[in-house]
Amino acid sequence: MNWNKQSIVKDILAMANTLDGGRIVFGIEDDPVNRVGLTDDQLETFDQEVMKDQIDPYADPDVQFDVSIAEGQDGFRYIVLTIQPFTLLPVICSKGGEDVSAGRIYIRPRGGRPQSREVRSSAELRDILDRSIAANLRRYRELGIVADEDQENEVDEAAAFDAEIEDLA
Secondary structure, three states: OOOOHHHHHHHHHHHHOOOOOEEEEEOEEOOOOEEOOOOHHHHHOOOHHHHHHHHHHHEEOOOOEEEEEEEOOOOOEEEEEEEOOOOOOOOEEOOOOOOOOOOOOEEOOOOOOOOOEEOOOHHHHHHHHHHHHHHHHHHHHHHOOOOOHHHHHHHHHHHHHHHHHHOOO
16 A cells, blocks of 8 residues: 555545545555555655655645654554645646546535545535635735725725715815
């Protein structure tokens, strides 16, 4: 179970487009679930800088993730890959590969069996776009480009007061 970008790139892209990002644990076999851990040689293949260099060509914008080693109560060691959700813009696949196509947006849909797949409906796309718009609005408010609601109310109240006293003069 060495690091293999082709087997996991779609999951990384999809988790970056998920509200809370996600985690992938290496050292656990699927079907049936079996904790096997990783050997020292396998652990060495999970170099974060190398992994980032291999994933970056597939992601626009870049995906942020961290790699850590965890030791279970069973004494086995595992790699935990923690993928951060996108910050401002959804992640689009920018390069085709074994299980991905350029120009596609991958997600982890809510409910059902965990899976990474392309956006299939306007509702799924709307959810991603709404999160992007909200993130950008927060950023614009922090930069002072867009006034927050309290400032807008103060401006409106001041303008209304000025209009009222204008007739008194």
